[in-house]
Amino acid sequence: MTVARRPQLTERAAEAMSARARASLLRRLRTVEAVDGAYVAIDGKRLLNFASNDYLGLSQHPALRDALIAAATRWGVGATAAHLLGGHRDEHAALEEALAHWTGRERALLFSDGWMANLGVVAALTGDGDLCVQDKLNHASLVDAARLAGCELKRYPHGDSDGARRQLASSPDAAALVASDGVFSMDGDVAPLGELARVCADQRATLMIDDAHGLGVLGEEGAGSVAEARLSQDEVPILMATLGKGLGVAGAFVAGSAALVDALLQSARTYIYTTAMPPALAAAARAAIDIARFEGWRRDRLAHLVAHFRAGAIESGFEIMDSRTPIQPLVVGASERALAIAANLEANGFYVPAIRPPTVPDGKARLRITLTALHSESDVERLLAALAKAIA
């Protein structure tokens, strides 16, 4: 019998973990003990939270809680089955209708989260011999979706629609999907959506936009980055967004033509082979849409806070990125430096986690500061003052 000399997987994982620790790249799970408006409690300390994606401040809104409780009272907690096998309740149907209407698409299809939505779409539509062209800074779920789908993944420099065109032109016969974040999750900038739509039209490629960070925040009535760019369903045939950020709930959806939604319902494995989201979450998300659409003051306040932060940051000489969204990252370079600044901020009452490689490129560790409608001008000023001390 031959002696097996294969590496032990758990030992290899432990070695990788030590290497991460040596490079200041170890991830650390923190438990939040309480949430109160813009504050969180961690390790018994009350911290002003600048890490939340609840941009409109809806996750604790009484209307969402009431909708969730009423739906749970009616339906119970779990959906008990997959959508296609009795799990699809009228709460889901009503939410899909509301999302399609809001985003100006014919139909929408719910997924349990954004990861599953991206994977489901890309793997349903592309495969061996096809091409998926993506922005270099796309979210991990889009990148992994293409890898798992088995298509050829080609990436272009961040925000470079000519780069996308070149990648498409290099394989003119392959069926092609171009996928981009609408708002980039770690940089906060908006993709060149109009240009990407033109490139796709010229190259007979299909455009998919992941608007996880744009929905609720950008565009008229918060309908997102694609609505802001006034791009139709023909120009952006696949629109994906999550319900766990600007809407403060959980889950995701894909919106587009009735034909697209029908096709996904037949073949998106992450839709078919999973339990439907709890109906009470769908009810809460529907309540959130009403507030997101019609309480425009939340977006106005966000825009004001973004401008206030940027003016203060520039005055303090911070090198901020070119972002007009509530994601306002401060790149500090080395991972150790990002960790030290985050620790200093925490000691002074602020929660702003350090984001390090591989989430962001090497040498581009940063503080990912997010603003929400729950913050006040004075919260922003206090953060800027603390940053000035922490960075000095």
Ligand SMILES: Cc1ncc(COP(=O)(O)O)c(C=O)c1O
């Ligand atoms: C751009 C983007 N797409 C997709 C996702 C995944 O969404 P979800 O959290 O619903 O899985 C995220 C973040 O979580 C994201 O930032």
